[in-house]
Amino acid sequence: MKKNYIILIIIGVILITSLIVGFIIINKPSKIELTSEKTLSEHNENKKNEIEIITTSNIEQKTSPNCMFVFKTYYRECEHTLINKIDIPKEFVNQTVEEIEREYLDWKIQSFNVNEVIFYQEKEGICEEHFIVKENNGYITIYFIDKYGVEKIKETTEIVTTYLPEIDKNRLKEGIKINGQEELNACLEDYE
Structure with a gap:
């Protein structure tokens, strides 16, 4: 009985080994195939480059209506x-x-x-996205800084400063420097 098990195991190992070796041999590409595929691929790439060169040299790009x-x-x-x-x-x-x-x-x-x-x-100079938020006649006023560095009124808001805490009033008297529209909007929202 033990002999039968040993023989079956040996036959099983030989069978599995044969299948693996056969699978590897069948799926292994030959050198000739690899060389011809590489040559064909290089040839196709060269043709593609020639076509691209011809195409780009003949077509002049122009703007579209959706540009x-x-x-x-x-x-x-x-x-x-x-x-x-x-x-x-x-x-x-x-x-x-x-x-x-x-x-x-x-x-x-x-x-x-x-x-x-x-x-x-x-x-030269600074962009139009530099603002100073100050108190002017009891209202929060937005100033922009022109290219010469001079403050000019952009807009007087409807936000009254009389009800704000003293700390905020002092900050607004000194002027709060702001860069960008998003930062300006966030600052104004804090006081509304």
Whole structure:
């Protein structure tokens, strides 16, 4: 009985080993196949590059009616970049980069494609996103700082300062410096 079990185990091991070796041999690609696939792949890549070169040299990109103009202005003093996006003006639809460059002489075109044109310029001074929130005649008033550093009234709010705590009144008398519209909105919400 023990002999039968040993013989069955040996036959089972031989059978499993044979199956594994056979599976490996069948699925192993030959060197000829690998070489021909590699050569074919290189050939296809070369053809693709030739087609791309031909395609890009013959087609001139023009703006589409759905194109967006993105204006990026970098301010050197405050180191902020303001971004303004607009739909393409009708007179610039179906124009090339050269045609648009002639119209926007003060701007450098950073990127140009059918759906988006990105313009860029640098300016001295600070951007229009610098505000000071102060008390003026009993109301919270928003001032902006112009390119010369002069405070000018942007808006007088309807928020009355008489009911605010003394700490807030003192801060508003000194002026609270704020950068950006989001920070301005958050500041005003604190006083409402």
